[in-house]
Amino acid sequence: MKEINITELERKFQEKIDNDIKIEPNDWMPEEYRQTLIRQISQHAHSEIVGQLPEGNWVTRAPNLRRKAVLLAKIQDEAGHGLYLYSAVETLGADREQTMDDLHSGKAKYSSIFNYPALTWADMGMIGWLVDGAAIMNQVPLCRCSYGPYARAMVRVCKEESFHQRQGYEIVTQLAQGTPEQKAMAQESLDRWWWPALMMFGPSDKDSKHTAQSMKWKIKRHTNDELRQQFVDVTVPQAELIGLKVPDADLKFNEATGHYDFGDINWDEFWQVVAGHGPCNKERVAARKRAKEEGMWVREAANAYAEKRAKRKAS
Numbered sequence: 001m002k003e004i005n006i007t008e009l010e011r012k013f014q015e016k017i018d019n020d021i022k023i024e025p026n027d028w029m030p031e032e033y034r035q036t037l038i039r040q041i042s043q044h045a046h047s048e049i050v051g052q053l054p055e056g057n058w059v060t061r062a063p064n065l066r067r068k069a070v071l072l073a074k075i076q077d078e079a080g081h082g083l084y085l086y087s088a089v090e091t092l093g094a095d096r097e098q099t100m101d102d103l104h105s106g107k108a109k110y111s112s113i114f115n116y117p118a119l120t121w122a123d124m125g126m127i128g129w130l131v132d133g134a135a136i137m138n139q140v141p142l143c144r145c146s147y148g149p150y151a152r153a154m155v156r157v158c159k160e161e162s163f164h165q166r167q168g169y170e171i172v173t174q175l176a177q178g179t180p181e182q183k184a185m186a187q188e189s190l191d192r193w194w195w196p197a198l199m200m201f202g203p204s205d206k207d208s209k210h211t212a213q214s215m216k217w218k219i220k221r222h223t224n225d226e227l228r229q230q231f232v233d234v235t236v237p238q239a240e241l242i243g244l245k246v247p248d249a250d251l252k253f254n255e256a257t258g259h260y261d262f263g264d265i266n267w268d269e270f271w272q273v274v275a276g277h278g279p280c281n282k283e284r285v286a287a288r289k290r291a292k293e294e295g296m297w298v299r300e301a302a303n304a305y306a307e308k309r310a311k312r313k314a315s
């Protein structure tokens, strides 16, 4: 039997990547590439599902029927995003139950941003405007990711993400242009969500353990710091347009570079939240575990029905 030449396989694999040929589930790929994708896509999916929790708390407290309908639509979209991404993970051979258990056991991460509490209605606007705005920055390049199923899932996700960001900015704009109390609510919310939103992009490039390799494999098309800078450059003028002040004394437009210079991120806070010690980490994971337990009967019923149908077909 012809000996498999791994070096040759790896060379051909990298050549496909370098020529922007998509890698598909049945293609040969280095195990590290597969594991990196399983790690990133599963954590992305977890972020979509956990991200529904802070918003779900506000459905019954939305100020009117229109806001309630829009928030419901957004939350339902996030569930769909999670489903696309869990399905994309399965194309890499990951087991769905194990993927979910990794979230519940704390082995897998989800985005740090969802470990902050949503305290006022303005937070619903901030999450749409800043969190989904940051997600768009990060997800648009993923539409060109080298792994086919992930890239294709992102195209659909990004279309819906734009609606999420616009509805959030609309909420914040209305508050900022409303009564003094409403404007104060919007500013207080921006003060709480601005820095955690910058942290969503991950550690600085010098501290990122995956970025260099992920860029080589074209899983990432930009570095964490590049995307964070893009987000600041786009979002600061949006805040100024509606009369809100970004809570950063060092923020200043740099004529020489054409970008905003901004202050230092509190990386201790970031790593504390990533390590599970944020304001809501325990509550979020407990909610996901409870959802699995309380939803077990649905899965059991669906599996029983599927088995019965399969038996009837086979007989």
Ligand code: 3HC
Pocket (backbone or CB within 6 Å): 039, 040, 043, 044, 045, 047, 048, 051, 078, 081, 109, 110, 111, 112, 113, 131, 132, 135, 138, 161, 199, 200, 201, 202, 203, 207, 208, 209, 210, 211, 214, 224, 274
């Ligand atoms: N929250 C939690 N963990 C984070 C993080 C964050 N914001 N940023 C980085 N980390 C973790 C990484 O997962 C990695 O840990 P691991 O090895 O245990 O997985 C470690 O910190 C080092 O970070 P790196 O930058 O080296 O890791 P990556 O190369 O994976 O980059 C990332 C991190 C930029 C988040 C990248 O994984 C990514 O682009 N993921 C896909 C997009 C995504 O998950 N976005 C999250 C938000 S989704 C969302 O908000 C949806 C919206 O609709 C609600």
